[in-house]
Amino acid sequence: MSRPAVAWKPARVARGPFLAALGMLAICQRAYVTLWRQPVLLISTMLFPIIYLLLLGNSLNRPLRAVSLAVVDEAGNALSAECLRGAAALETGRDLVRLHIVQDRAEALTALRRGAYRGIWVLPQGLARLGPTPSFIGDNTDRASYETLETALGEIWTEAAAGRGVAPAVPSSRLEAYPYLDYVTYLAPAVVCLAIFMGSMVSGGLQVLEDRMYGYHEGYLVTPITTGALVSGHILAGSIIASIAGSAVLVAVLLFAPLPLLSSPSIAASVFTIFLTALSVSGVWSLLFSRARHASVLRGMFGIINAALFFPSGALYPIESYPAWLRTLSALDPLTYGVRALRDLILKGAPIASCYPAWLFLATFTVVCGMLTRVLFRREI
Amino acid sequence: MSVVSSFDPPPPFLDDDFPRPLEFPEIPTARTRPLRPSIEAIGLTKRFGDFVADDSVTFTVPPGETYGLLGPNGAGKTTLVRMLTTLLPPTSGVARIRGHDVVSARGQVRRAIGTVSQAITTDENLSVRENLSVQGKMYGLWGRELKRRIELRLGQVGLWEKRGQLTRTLSGGMRRRLEIARGVLHSPRVLFLDEPTTGLDPQSRRAIWDLLGEMKASDPELAVVLTTHAMDEADYLCDRVAIMDAGRILQEGEPERLKRALETGEHVSIETDHPISDTHRDELAAIGAANWRSPAPGHVEFQSRPGEGVGRRASQWLEEKGYTIVHLTIAPVTLEDVFFSWTGRGLRE
Numbered sequence: 001m002s003r004p005a006v007a008w009k010p011a012r013v014a015r016g017p018f019l020a021a022l023g024m025l026a027i028c029q030r031a032y033v034t035l036w037r038q039p040v041l042l043i044s045t046m047l048f049p050i051i052y053l054l055l056l057g058n059s060l061n062r063p064l065r066a067v068s069l070a071v072v073d074e075a076g077n078a079l080s081a082e083c084l085r086g087a088a089a090l091e092t093g094r095d096l097v098r099l100h101i102v103q104d105r106a107e108a109l110t111a112l113r114r115g116a117y118r119g120i121w122v123l124p125q126g127l128a129r130l131g132p133t134p135s136f137i138g139d140n141t142d143r144a145s146y147e148t149l150e151t152a153l154g155e156i157w158t159e160a161a162a163g164r165g166v167a168p169a170v171p172s173s174r175l176e177a178y179p180y181l182d183y184v185t186y187l188a189p190a191v192v193c194l195a196i197f198m199g200s201m202v203s204g205g206l207q208v209l210e211d212r213m214y215g216y217h218e219g220y221l222v223t224p225i226t227t228g229a230l231v232s233g234h235i236l237a238g239s240i241i242a243s244i245a246g247s248a249v250l251v252a253v254l255l256f257a258p259l260p261l262l263s264s265p266s267i268a269a270s271v272f273t274i275f276l277t278a279l280s281v282s283g284v285w286s287l288l289f290s291r292a293r294h295a296s297v298l299r300g301m302f303g304i305i306n307a308a309l310f311f312p313s314g315a316l317y318p319i320e321s322y323p324a325w326l327r328t329l330s331a332l333d334p335l336t337y338g339v340r341a342l343r344d345l346i347l348k349g350a351p352i353a354s355c356y357p358a359w360l361f362l363a364t365f366t367v368v369c370g371m372l373t374r375v376l377f378r379r380e381i
Numbered sequence: 382m383s384v385v386s387s388f389d390p391p392p393p394f395l396d397d398d399f400p401r402p403l404e405f406p407e408i409p410t411a412r413t414r415p416l417r418p419s420i421e422a423i424g425l426t427k428r429f430g431d432f433v434a435d436d437s438v439t440f441t442v443p444p445g446e447t448y449g450l451l452g453p454n455g456a457g458k459t460t461l462v463r464m465l466t467t468l469l470p471p472t473s474g475v476a477r478i479r480g481h482d483v484v485s486a487r488g489q490v491r492r493a494i495g496t497v498s499q500a501i502t503t504d505e506n507l508s509v510r511e512n513l514s515v516q517g518k519m520y521g522l523w524g525r526e527l528k529r530r531i532e533l534r535l536g537q538v539g540l541w542e543k544r545g546q547l548t549r550t551l552s553g554g555m556r557r558r559l560e561i562a563r564g565v566l567h568s569p570r571v572l573f574l575d576e577p578t579t580g581l582d583p584q585s586r587r588a589i590w591d592l593l594g595e596m597k598a599s600d601p602e603l604a605v606v607l608t609t610h611a612m613d614e615a616d617y618l619c620d621r622v623a624i625m626d627a628g629r630i631l632q633e634g635e636p637e638r639l640k641r642a643l644e645t646g647e648h649v650s651i652e653t654d655h656p657i658s659d660t661h662r663d664e665l666a667a668i669g670a671a672n673w674r675s676p677a678p679g680h681v682e683f684q685s686r687p688g689e690g691v692g693r694r695a696s697q698w699l700e701e702k703g704y705t706i707v708h709l710t711i712a713p714v715t716l717e718d719v720f721f722s723w724t725g726r727g728l729r730e
Binding site for chain 1: 488502
């Protein structure tokens with residue numbers, strides 16, 4: 001069979017690595033455009049971590065105020081009066097407690113069990129320096145308020161028992177290596193990582209799953225692009241969107257939080273850290289969804305993966321407090337390295353070289369996830 | 382901006398002649414190229430557990446042919462297409478696209494084929510042009526070449542004016558045409574169309590038929606595999622059809638030949654001024670009338686072999702015998718008759 005005699009100029013068609021790069025570019029182009037066309041998804045991706053920061057940062061690790069405390073003064077002597085003055089100072093000064101003077105110990109105890117008080121301070125009959133001494137009965141289901149009240153009341157007793165005219169002990173020297181940071185600012189790097197988590201989920205992870213559900217993937221599975229390039233494209237697409245989300249949250253933090261040690265190189269290194277963290281988290285999503293076909297998988301996995309990546313990362317509390325098994329999980333969690341590197345860079349103004357081990361881990365983690373996804377990915381319908 | 386209106390021949394980069402497969406002898410042509418089947422399936426079988434979706438399917442499609450796969454739901458058509466387009470590995474058997482094995486040479490196969498799936502595969506959040514741009518890049522097209530092809534294909538499917546519109550705002554017919562533009566963007570050598578006109582209005586169907594006709598006219602080597610439930614579509618578009626059921630090809634051939642082979646394909650209905658006597662009926666049966674029935678006095682219906690003029694001769698003969706023909710209908714045999722004759726009328730699960 002002969003063809004029409006039309007002179008064809010050879011088409012400039014990419015092959016090999018250039019084809020792979022073009023294919024990845026196409027996947028990224030699609031993910032980027034798709035996300036911009038869904039403003040609700042975009043805004044919620046960026047808003048979720050900021051809401052998280054505001055709510056979590058202001059609900060955790062704040063000073064206690066107006067805790068109900070019952071005082072039973074059975075002694076009625078000068079020392080108990082000194083103790084009552086100290087307790088009153090806690091109410092008027094630090095606003096730590098709301099004092100309730102109760103006559104009967106049993107009555108106070110009943111009220112504590114009903115939840116009216118968080119603690120009872122009993123000043124027993126014959127209260128004296130050498131005993132009997134005050135006793136504290138506290139609601140120990142809430143460790144934070146129990147320990148705070150116990151410490152504060154202990155200090156009042158120590159001071160009252162020492163007597164007037166005795167000079168307080170000289171406090172030991174305490175120096176802070178870095179400028180003061182409130183808890184919200186301390187949380188900022190963790191929240192940037194949370195934005196990365198969300199961004200990589202809605203673009204990389206969700207996109208792969210949606211493509212399978214709606215049949216879009218049939219269109220590109222039959223193209224000559226290699227499976228490796230397909231997987232890399234999805235990971236890259238997820239990480240670009242996640243990097244944009246993470247960087248947007250970083251900018252919000254930089255605008256509103258006082259970070260005196262921040263410098264231009266550390267901002268650049270932070271953005272690079274965000275990109276590497278985004279790559280590794282996108283790698284996790286790609287691996288999880290390499291065979292998934294239904295949105296129920298995402299719904300089922302979201303909470304688990306969120307908890308499994310975020311909480312072991314040291315985002316909220318120091319890793320040193322974790323049990324051994326959680327430390328192991330933490331050591332394998334890419335967010336641990338992202339949070340650590342970002343804290344070093346933006347809170348401590350650490351030299352960029354200090355992030356190299358974290359960067360190396362994140363890059364290696366991404367490659368391993370990518371390779372596993374490549375093996376598990378089924379280019380089939 | 383001008384839009385090129387005719388289909389251009391495929392570019393050399395898709396001309397996957399090398400390495401030449403040994404199993405196909407070289408036949409000298411004008412271009413001294415080996416003529417090899419566009420599609421060759423030998424004993425192609427696909428099992429899902431105990432269920433056999435395709436059972437030892439064998440067929441060949443030469444270059445330039447439009448081959449129809451007809452069959453009821455669950456006949457194995459889509460599975461067959463998926464195996465040929467590398468989306469499903471066969472359980473056994475061999476399939477080659479332009480000499481490239483669909484399992485061991487998937488890269489070359491994917492380069493040679495274009496697919497228009499039953500499912501909508503264009504992203505509704507992208508514009509018409511963006512959908513083609515994304516697809517083109519996956520075939521290695523870029524820059525001016527990609528731009529030129531997008532312009533050409535959108536012009537051909539009549540969507541150039543809609544190029545900036547979001548895909549989700551297109552009608553069903555437009556969306557289907559976009560799917561076709563996407564499937565042929567890279568000028569494939571073998572095109573797979575899986576129920577391309579399902580759910581479309583007659584105008585959209587006709588537009589797609591015309592489009593395929595234009596494509597075939599401009600690229601005589603383009604082989605097309607079409608799966609469809611629409612018998613008129615298969616009749617209009619296909620050079621050959623295969624009737625499938627339960628994973629097997631039951632009959633294969635040119636639509637006209639299949640129709641003519643049907644013993645009782647032609648339906649004849651004759652109304653006369655008075656009832657036809659039993660004697661005359663027996664004489665009509667001798668001409669070739671079969672399955673005689675008389676729904677009312679003076680009204681007879683029978684079937685006959687297509688292409689032999691039995692209906693016309695019967696009416697002439699009746700007039701010679703003194704009957705006045707009040708009404709005469711000779712319904713030609715359709716591909717649907719052929720289809721039912723092979724697959725039966727029972728509903729499928």
